[in-house]
Structure formats: C-alpha cells, structure tokens
C-alpha cells in the first residue's frame with residue numbers, strides 16, 4: 001500500500017545489538033572448546049563446508065538452505081549446533097533462536113523460533129505497538145547423494161531433500177489479513193557444489209511453498225492458495241579457511257492481496273575462527289513487507305557448535 | 307539503488323561461476339594410465355601453482371611440517387607412528403610435484419594398495435587435509451593455490467577411505 005516512509009537509519013543499533021549477541025555467545029563458546037580435547041573424534045568436517053544457519057534454522061546460507069548436513073560430524077559422527085539471529089530492518093526486526101543436530105552426515109533435524117516484531121507498524125494497523133508474530137519451525141533434511149567437498153572429479157553436486165514444518169501463533173490476525181492457514185509445510189530439493197579449484201561454492205534450491213513472508217504472515221491467501229515452486233540460489237567465495245563472502249537470492253510467492261511480497265536478496269560475509277563458532281553478517285534486501293517498502297537492513301547470526 | 311547493485315553482484319558472481327565452469331570444461335583432459343588410476347594425474351594447468359608452492363624445495367620443506375602435524379594430531383598419529391615416515395615424505399613430494407606438473411616422476415606405490423589395510427575413515431581423511439592446510443598456511447602458500455592442489459587430492463578418497 002502507498003504509505004512509504006523514509007528509512008530510519010537503525011544500522012548502528014543493529015550493529016551494537018549484534019555485537020552484544022556475539023560477545024555473549026563467544027563467551028559460551030569458550031566453554032565449548034574447553035571440553036573438546038577429550039572428544040577428538042567428533043566434528044571432523046572441514047571448516048565452513050557445513051554452511052551456517054539459514055533464516056528457518058536449516059544449514060545453509062543466510063536466506064536459503066544448502067544440501068549440506070549441519071554440524072561438523074562425518075558419516076560416523078553426530079554434530080550439533082545452536083544459533084541466534086537478529087535481523088534489523090527500518091520498520092521491523094526479527095529475533096530468532098534455534099538448534100540443529102546432524103546425524104552421520106545423512107539427516108539433519110532442526111528447530112527454530114522466530115519472533116517478528118512489527119514495532120510502530122503494529123500500532124498503525126491497530127494491533128498494538130511492537131505486536132509480534134511468533135513462528136516455530138521444525139526442519140528435517142536428508143542427504144540423497146553426493147559429497148560437496150570430496151567429489152571434485154565429477155560434476156555431481158550433493159543433493160538433499162527437506163521439509164520445514166511451520167506454525168504461527170497469530171491465527172486470528174492471519175485470517176484477518178487473508179491468509180488461509182496459520183501452519184504449513186515447505187518442501188525443497190537442493191543441490192550444492194563446491195568448485196574447490198575455484199574456491200567457489202554454489203547452491204540451488206527449489207522450494208514448494210504456500211508461505212507468506214516465509215510464514216510470518218501465514219500460508220496461502222486470497223490471490224493464491226496452492227503450492228508454487230520458488231527458486232533460491234547462493235554463491236559463496238572462500239577467501240581463506242575462515243572467511244567466505246557471498247550473495248543470495250530467494251524467490252517468494254505473492255499470495256496476499258493486501259500485503260505485496262518481494263523476492264529477497266542478501267550479500268554476506270561469514271567468519272568461522274574455529275569449528276565451534278561462526279558469525280555471519282549480511283546486508284539483506286527484503287523489499288516490501290505489509291505496508292512498508294524497502295526493508296533493507298543488517299542480518300547478524302552467530303552459531304556455536306560441537 | 308542498493309537493490310540494483312545487489313542484483314549486479316548476484317549476476318556478476320553467477321557469470322564468474324559460469325566462466326570458471328567453462329574454464330574447467332575446456333581444460334585438456336589429463337590422460338590416465340592404468341598405473342596412475344588410483345593416484346592423481348599430471349595437470350599442465352597447475353604449473354603456476356607448482357611455483358606458488360616454491361617448486362620442489364618448497365614441497366620438501368612443506369612435507370616436513372605436514373608430517374610433524376600428522377604426528378602431533380591425535381586423530382592421525384596412530385596411522386603414522388609405526389610407518390616409515392621419511393619414505394612417505396619422499397613419495398609425497400614426488401606425488402604432489404607430479405600433480406602440479408613439476409619435473410618429477412612418482413615411483414611410489416599405488417594409492418589403493420598402500421592404504422587398503424589401514425582402516426582409514428572420513429574423519430581421519432579430513433584430519434589429514436586439515437593438517438596439510440595448516441602446513442600450507444605456515445609456508446604462506448596462497449589459499450587459492452592450496453585449493454587447487456586439494457581439488458586434485460580430494461577424489462583420491464575413493465582409494466584411501468575404506469570404512
């Protein structure tokens with residue numbers, strides 16, 4: 001709708017916030033690594049090849065899941081990690097916590113809880129200032145074939161399939177804005193390939209979804225209530241063992257008549273000083289969200305694992 | 307405006323990838339003799355990487371630190387503690403030298419035969435790669451050059467990993 005307002009520069013606040021998050025989790029990670037020496041046989045994947053945690057809790061980039069199985073476990077091992085993500089937009093913010101377990105480099109089970117705060121927009125819409133949508137997501141991903149790191153002599157990518165079951169806690173409001181359901185499943189298939197000689201990782205995901213703004217605004221709508229295939233892609237360039245930069249794209253449906261939805265983009269930098277901690281900072285362009293256009297801001301995520 | 311520059315980034319990176327892919331496609335297929343099947347063949351396009359490794363002397367120095375790392379690492383030490391480590395280093399120098407199109411010949415054993423009985427799993431393989439990365443970092447070998455070598459070693463997992 002036509003109520004565009006100028007962006008407020010909330011960058012600094014976002015940075016300060018993510019700084020707090022980072023330092024508190026870094027402290028927690030210190031405890032993690034201390035216990036590591038007694039268990040040298042866990043977490044033996046190579047650094048950064050497990051990706052980070054994407055916005056719905058699966059291993060991947062920031063916006064899109066990758067075919068990798070999260071955690072640094074290999075085929076004989078179990079790996080696990082937890083994450084905190086904060087996205088600071090001009091008119092909204094998202095806080096998220098979650099955890100995942102990777103089993104034998106074959107199955108990944110993840111849980112994420114998103115809290116999407118509508119700040120002043122909530123007041124403008126009569127929901128109350130700071131009105132928050134909460135969504136819980138349970139994800140399962142299964143690696144079908146391929147090995148993202150070792151298969152360097154063939155074109156075969158690592159391929160996985162997955163489902164993300166999402167449940168939003170604001171059924172009443174969702175119905176009011178035209179969403180058909182407060183819960184839904186996203187199904188995806190993805191292929192990830194590391195071109196090691198080029199230091200380049202490429203991912204493509206095809207997602208079948210009805211979710212409005214990944215489910216924050218419910219599932220299905222007046223304009224469309226069927227599953228649509230959506231394309232998602234990431235490229236990451238490995239700068240060193242510990243640093244990667246990249247960009248992502250995520251196509252999205254547009255099911256709600258009153259709340260236009262745009263495709264998402266981001267450019268990110270990820271840092272993994274060791275296998276227990278990774279930090280991801282991104283500049284994300286999330287386009288129009290309900291009545292506010294140009295939602296661009298900082299995405300900060302920290303992951304600790306073992 | 308940033309939106310467009312982001313689009314540009316995505317497109318530029320995609321093109322970069324396409325170019326890299328094409329470069330890989332047009333690279334001459336390295337010939338594979340039966341004897342070399344389980345090892346990595348010579349790749350003429352890696353000659354510049356050989357120089358980045360400091361030639362043969364660079365590889366000799368690298369292998370000393372690599373073997374020290376393997377012995378210091380609890381995940382790999384058990385495999386090497388009773389082996390003829392000086393001999394392995396010599397063979398590794400020749401092998402890497404050949405892969406990087408250096409003026410050497412590899413006269414060591416077949417990869418599959420030499421590793422068959424060792425019971426190496428994926429975790430041990432990754433540990434060895436990490437120890438190699440650490441050694442390469444110590445010798446200031448550029449990350450991209452490191453990855454070019456690792457890309458040739460990675461497929462040998464089929465010969466090396468048996469459990």
Ligand code: HEM
Nearest residue numbers: 385389394397398401414415420426430431434459462466
């Ligand atoms: C791509 C990976 C690897 C390459 C290129 C490689 C290369 C070699 C070479 C060239 C030799 C000497 C062959 C000869 O004596 O003629 C060797 C021997 C050996 N390798 Fe590997 N290797 C790899 C992975 C591993 C791993 C992961 C382990 C164990 C953690 C391992 C353990 C050994 C041992 C113990 C020997 C000595 C065996 C003996 O003397 O009987 N290797 N390797």
